Every structure is written in C-alpha cells, then in structure tokens.
Amino acid sequence: METVYKKPRLLNDVTMHYCPGCGHSLVHKLVAEVLEEMGVEERAVGICPVGCAVFAYRYVDIDWIEAAHGRAPACASAVKRLWPDHLVFTYQGDGDLACIGTGETIQALNRGENIAVIFINNAIYGMTGGQMAPTTLMGQKTSTCPYGRQADLHGFPLHITDIAATLEGTCYVTRQAVNNVANVARTKRAIRQAFQNSLDRKGASFVEVVSTCSAGWKMTPEQANQWMADNMLPYYPLGDLKVNGEKK
Amino acid sequence: MLLKGNEAIAHSAIRNGCDGFFGYPITPQSEVLETLAVLKPWETTGMVVLQSESELASINMVYAGGATGKCVMTSSSSPGVALMQEGISYMAACEIPGLIVSVQRGGPGLGTIQPSQSDYRQAVYGGGNGDYRVIVLAPNSVQEMADSVGEAFRLMFKWRMPVMILSDGAIGQMMEKVVLPPFKPRRTDEEVRQQCPWAINGLGLLSRKPNFVSSLELDAAVMEKRNRAMQEKYRAIEAEEVLYEEYMLDDAEYAIVAYGSSSRISMGAIDQLREKGVKVGMLRPKTLWPFPEQRIGELGRQCHALLTVEINEGQMVRDVRYAVAGQCPVEFFGHSGGVMPSPEEVVDKMESIINNR
Amino acid sequence: MIKGTIKVDTDRCKGCNLCAVACPKKIITLSETVNRMGYHYAQQSDNDACTGCAACGIMCPDGCITVFRERL
Numbered sequence: 176m177e178t179v180y181k182k183p184r185l186l187n188d189v190t191m192h193y194c195p196g197c198g199h200s201l202v203h204k205l206v207a208e209v210l211e212e213m214g215v216e217e218r219a220v221g222i223c224p225v226g227c228a229v230f231a232y233r234y235v236d237i238d239w240i241e242a243a244h245g246r247a248p249a250c251a252s253a254v255k256r257l258w259p260d261h262l263v264f265t266y267q268g269d270g271d272l273a274c275i276g277t278g279e280t281i282q283a284l285n286r287g288e289n290i291a292v293i294f295i296n297n298a299i300y301g302m303t304g305g306q307m308a309p310t311t312l313m314g315q316k317t318s319t320c321p322y323g324r325q326a327d328l329h330g331f332p333l334h335i336t337d338i339a340a341t342l343e344g345t346c347y348v349t350r351q352a353v354n355n356v357a358n359v360a361r362t363k364r365a366i367r368q369a370f371q372n373s374l375d376r377k378g379a380s381f382v383e384v385v386s387t388c389s390a391g392w393k394m395t396p397e398q399a400n401q402w403m404a405d406n407m408l409p410y411y412p413l414g415d416l417k418v419n420g421e422k423k
Numbered sequence: 424m425l426l427k428g429n430e431a432i433a434h435s436a437i438r439n440g441c442d443g444f445f446g447y448p449i450t451p452q453s454e455v456l457e458t459l460a461v462l463k464p465w466e467t468t469g470m471v472v473l474q475s476e477s478e479l480a481s482i483n484m485v486y487a488g489g490a491t492g493k494c495v496m497t498s499s500s501s502p503g504v505a506l507m508q509e510g511i512s513y514m515a516a517c518e519i520p521g522l523i524v525s526v527q528r529g530g531p532g533l534g535t536i537q538p539s540q541s542d543y544r545q546a547v548y549g550g551g552n553g554d555y556r557v558i559v560l561a562p563n564s565v566q567e568m569a570d571s572v573g574e575a576f577r578l579m580f581k582w583r584m585p586v587m588i589l590s591d592g593a594i595g596q597m598m599e600k601v602v603l604p605p606f607k608p609r610r611t612d613e614e615v616r617q618q619c620p621w622a623i624n625g626l627g628l629l630s631r632k633p634n635f636v637s638s639l640e641l642d643a644a645v646m647e648k649r650n651r652a653m654q655e656k657y658r659a660i661e662a663e664e665v666l667y668e669e670y671m672l673d674d675a676e677y678a679i680v681a682y683g684s685s686s687r688i689s690m691g692a693i694d695q696l697r698e699k700g701v702k703v704g705m706l707r708p709k710t711l712w713p714f715p716e717q718r719i720g721e722l723g724r725q726c727h728a729l730l731t732v733e734i735n736e737g738q739m740v741r742d743v744r745y746a747v748a749g750q751c752p753v754e755f756f757g758h759s760g761g762v763m764p765s766p767e768e769v770v771d772k773m774e775s776i777i778n779n780r
Numbered sequence: 781m782i783k784g785t786i787k788v789d790t791d792r793c794k795g796c797n798l799c800a801v802a803c804p805k806k807i808i809t810l811s812e813t814v815n816r817m818g819y820h821y822a823q824q825s826d827n828d829a830c831t832g833c834a835a836c837g838i839m840c841p842d843g844c845i846t847v848f849r850e851r852l
Contacts, residue, residue, distance in 0.1 A: 176850045180834035182843025196796030200841030217628045232635035238623040241637035249480035250487030256471045257493045282476035356835045396796040
C-alpha cells in the first residue's frame with residue numbers, strides 16, 4: 176500500500192488551539208510541508224504575530240520568534256539582514272499586519288527586505304473575540320461594529336495587498352485562499368515561491384490567504400467557506416498581483 | 424584620536440565585533456548612525472547597519488537580532504527611547520541580549536534637544552510593562568563611551584538581557600581624546616551556535632529541539648516561576664556587577680553622588696570646596712542598575728550629609744535616600760536639562776547644607 | 781483498479797467536516813461518539829468506494845488524515 180498523503184513531519188502532534196476548520200491550521204500545515212520539501216529547516220526562522228497565530232511556534236517544528244503586536248516585519252528584516260542565507264518569513268493576521276503593524280509592513284516591503292510575508296485575512300480579530308479588523312467588509316457585523324461596518328463610523332477596508340503590489344521593494348504579491356483542494360494547491364505553490372524568493376534574495380514576497388473565522392463569524396466551517404466565497408472573494412479577488420517584480 | 428562621544432560609540436561598536444546596528448535619527452545622537460554610514464562596516468567586518476522607519480522598529484530589530492544570537496544594538500534619545508520601552512520589556516521577558524544607547528535630552532514630550540539626565544527613572548525603572556530590569560551603564564567621558572560598548576556587549580551576553588548605556592547630549596556631543604579598543608572580529612556562525620544554544624537561527628535544528636522565544640505564558644503559575652527565576656538573576660547581578668568610582672572620599676565629611684555629565688560638574692565643585700578646606704568627596708555610580716547601594720549606605724554613616732547633583736528635578740536622589748536609610752540628610756541640587764548646573768551653584772548648595780547643619 | 785483508504789487520527793480530529801465536504805465520493809461522515817476533546821470525529825463510511833484521491837487529507841486543517849492507495 177502506497178501512502179499518498181500524510182501530514183508533514185514538521186507539523187508536530189500537538190493539537191492546535193485553533194477552532195475546528197480554521198484556515199490558520201491549514202496554512203500552518205502548508206508552511207510545514209513547504210519547509211520540509213525544500214529541506215531548509217536548519218536555516219529557517221519564522222516570526223509569529225500577536226493574534227490567533229501567536230502560538231504558531233508550538234506546532235511547526237522550526238525556530239520561531241514571537242514578535243510584539245505588529246512588529247513581525249521589523250523583526251524579520253533584522254533577522255534576514257543578519258543571516259542573509261536564511262529563509263525568513265513572518266506569519267501574520269489582518270489586525271497585526273494591516274492595522275497596528277501597517278507601518279512596519281509597508282516599510283519592510285518597500286525596503287525590499289528579502290523576506291516572505293504570509294498574511295491571513297479573515298476580516299476579523301479572532302483571538303480577542305471577533306472585533307472589527309482593518310479588512311472587515313462594509314456592512315459586515317463584528318462585536319465592535321454590531322450593526323455592520325459603516326463608512327462614516329469605521330472607515331473603509333484597507334487594501335493592503337494592493338498597496339504591497341505598488342511598492343518597488345516587492346517582487347511577488349499574490350492573493351490566495353484555502354477553501355478547496357485546488358486553492359490549497361495554489362496557496363502552497365505561492366508559499367513555496369515566496370520562500371524561494373527569500374532564499375534567492377529577490378526582494379519581498381507577500382502572500383495573502385483569504386481565510387475564514389467560523390467562531391467569529393458564528394458559522395460552521397462549511398458555511399464560513401461559503402460565506403467567504405460569496406462575500407470576501409468578490410472584494411478580495413484571488414490571483415497574482417505581481418510576479419517577478421512585474422505588476423499583473 | 425579626537426572624537427565626539429556619539430562617534431566613539433560607532434567606532435567602538437565596529438571594533439567590538441558588533442553584528443548589527445538598527446537606528447532612527449534623533450538629536451542629539453544622530454552621529455552614531457551617521458558615523459556608521461560613513462565608516463561602511465558592512466564592507467569590512469560585515470556589520471549590518473540599517474536606518475529603520477521608527478524607534479519602535481529599531482528596538483524590535485534589536486529584539487529579533489538578539490534572539491538569533493547576534494550582537495546587536497540601537498541608539499536613540501529620550502523621546503525615541505520612550506517609544507522603545509515596549510520592545511525593551513519584551514527583550515527582558517525573553518532574556519534576549521541587546522544594547523540600547525540612550526543619549527538623553529530634556530523632556531517631557533519633545534522637550535529640549537539639549538543635555539539632560541531626566542531619563543534616569545526611564546532607564547533604571549523602565550517604562551515598559553512588567554517586573555524587569557535593565558543593566559544601566561553611565562559613562563562620563565568620551566573614553567568611557569568607547570569603553571562602555573565592549574562592557575555592555577559582555578554583560579548582555581553574560582546575563583542574557585538588555586543593557587543600556589545612559590549618556591546625555593553633552594557627552595554625546597563633546598569632543599575628547601579617546602583611545603579606541605583593538606579590533607575584535609565578529610563571531611562566526613559556528614561560534615554563535617556554540618555560545619548561544621538557545622538562539623533562534625535554525626542552526627543544527629535536525630539534531631536538537633526547535634527553539635523559540637516568546638513572552639506569552641497563559642499559565643499564571645508557570646509565568647510566576649519564570650519571573651522568579653529572572654528575579655534570582657537580578658539578585659546575582661546586584662551582587663556581582665555594581666561599578667562605581669570614588670573621588671576624595673577617604674576623609675570626606677560630606678559627599679556628592681553624581682553620574683555622567685553632572686559628575687564632571689561636581690568634580691569641579693569639589694576641587695573648589697577642598698581649596699576652601701571643606702572635606703568633601705564624590706561617589707560616582709558607573710552602573711545605575713545595579714546601584715551602589717551598599718557603598719552609599721556606608722557613606723551615610725561616614726558623612727554629615729549627602730548631596731545628589733543631577734540634570735533633572737531630582738530622580739536619583741530617591742535611590743540615594745533609600746540606600747542611606749535615614750542615617751544622614753540627603754539633599755538634591757539640579758536643573759531640569761538644557762540649563763546646566765554650574766560648579767559654583769553646587770559649591771553654594773553644599774555650603775548652605777553645611778551652614779544649616 | 782485503484783483502491784484507496786484513509787486513516788483518521790481520531791484523537792486530534794476536531795470534527796470540522798471539511799474532509800467530508802471535499803470528498804468527491806461523499807464517503808466520510810462524522811462519528812456518533814465523541815473523542816476526548818468532545819468532537820465527533822471523521823470516519824470513512826464506505827471502505828470500497830475510496831479512490832485515494834487525498835482531497836480529504838489535503839483539506840484537513842489539523843493534519844489528521846493519512847491517505848493510502850493500492851492497485852488491485
């Protein structure tokens with residue numbers, strides 16, 4: 176009997192604290208798969224955010240630094256410059272990357288730091304209990320915009336990935352999802368490309384993964400994937416925004 | 424070599440095998456980054472020099488760089504160091520080595536750009552959250568600025584914690600003759616691996632458990648255990664690393680306690696008072712934490728009164744009073760920054776203490 | 781003919797059901813009983829229909845599914 180699929184060795188057996196069906200878990204698994212396939216464990220450094228992925232270091236068996244809220248790109252910049260042959264990546268959520276850490280995100284990308292940024296966009300603050308995020312859609316209800324996001328009260332969703340694509344320091348900017356088998360394969364390819372770019376020092380890579388928060392959205396994982404496809408993907412369309420430094 | 428204090432920091436960092444400097448311009452310390460930019464150590468020793476987007480980014484670069492086992496530093500001045508407090512707290516919590524050079528200017532807020540010592544409390548007691556300490560070195564000359572860098576690097580790796588060089592705009596900006604330390608090569612990756620087995624750099628991962636640094640611990644009992652272990656380390660530092668210098672204390676009936684720029688002013692005052700026959704000396708803390716509490720306590724027994732001279736509105740004086748524990752009066756004299764105390768004012772203050780006894 | 785089979789780590793399964801949604805043959809269901817965490821875990825309900833396509837394994841967020849295939 177041939178084994179056609181098993182979880183990567185680098186994803187250990189610790190039960191992840193994520194809710195059932197969480198996109199974070201799936202992307203952690205992809206990160207572990209890619210690192211293992213590339214064989215770069217001994218020169219990889221991951222930077223975890225503050226947010227749901229704060230405990231990423233418990234699950235993926237490489238060396239990790241836990242950053243202060245929003246500062247992961249600054250941390251990664253330093254690590255990559257000090258260890259130029261290493262693969263250095265951040266793993267961040269929307270609040271961490273596109274709100275409290277917007278400055279660090281844009282500056283690190285614009286400096287062309289040779290890092291990979293994995294950005295999980297689920298349009299909500301999961302860890303703190305479902306508050307409004309910078310990427311919360313117009314009209315979307317959260318615990319701090321219980322009547323739905325309104326422009327006059329809350330401003331607009333931030334298109335951080337589109338901004339990233341305009342920066343000269345980025346070489347690769349893409350938006351993916353993990354809601355079906357085909358999209359998971361695309362996301363994995365994107366992560367691998369971003370990681371390879373870091374090793375090859377091609378500039379900053381930015382992989383947005385449009386994801387779900389079934390607990391925060393108060394849905395089953397299946398419903399959440401459907402809601403994401405119906406509501407988020409029209410607003411955050413999937414595909415490459417920039418490849419090899421060329422805008423698409 | 425004739426150098427500014429800030430320039431001496433830059434030269435000394437390169438010569439002490441520093442791996443990386445991450446900083447943001449702010450008066451009166453910008454010469455540190457400027458000097459590094461001119462010296463281009465990335466072409467010689469391979470040292471990384473990066474102008475970051477903010478002090479917030481700088482300190483987090485130091486946090487992460489230190490976490491990988493590299494010898495890294497930043498420098499800033501008062502409002503910038505205020506912005507760094509969060510990162511310093513994280514460094515202390517995760518026991519990460521790193522050097523912060525603080526070239527003080529007057530505050531609060533934007534304050535003045537002239538010299539001040541009004542960040543004594545910020546340095547010694549910290550503005551970040553939690554029960555933590557930072558080793559604070561207090562140079563009072565350009566030579567000591569140069570020397571303190573190597574000492575800070577040694578201490579930060581020995582104790583795995585942030586170390587601060589607390590200087591001020593006067594020492595940072597003044598030019599003096601300085602003998603720079605000899606060149607010491609940066610550590611190789613293999614040396615980093617051997618000396619910092621705790622570090623986050625992937626080296627040897629396949630034959631060891633993964634490393635991580637995190638200050639988060641949801642189990643309160645585990646958190647307390649971590650904190651208690653850190654406190655034990657702090658007690659050991661207090662026992663081992665106190666540094667101070669004495670000036671004419673053997674027969675002193677009165678003593679001044681002053682550090683950094685105000686110690687130089689005080690020395691002038693002591694010379695004038697000695698000429699008038701007053702038996703006065705000075706204790707100069709070279710480490711503000713750990714603080715020379717025990718020696719100051721002894722001076723409290725020996726002297727009729729102690730005087731702290733500071734370029735602030737009275738910060739260190741409270742620590743001196745604590746050390747003296749009521750054995751003799753402890754007075755304070757100072758100006759709040761920019762306006763500097765003169766030796767003559769210090770003489771007048773000391774004479775009034777003596778006359779009012 | 782190719783026959784597949786899956787092995788579910790029932791202790792770690794959180795019963796999110798995304799494997800069942802992804803299964804083209806619709807032969808994964810959630811158990812009646814619960815595991816130690818209180819979740820109804822995934823199980824293969826028809827051992828003969830599985831082709832070993834691995835869609836379930838790929839979609840499992842927690843890496844609980846191992847997929848095997850053999851040529852009969």
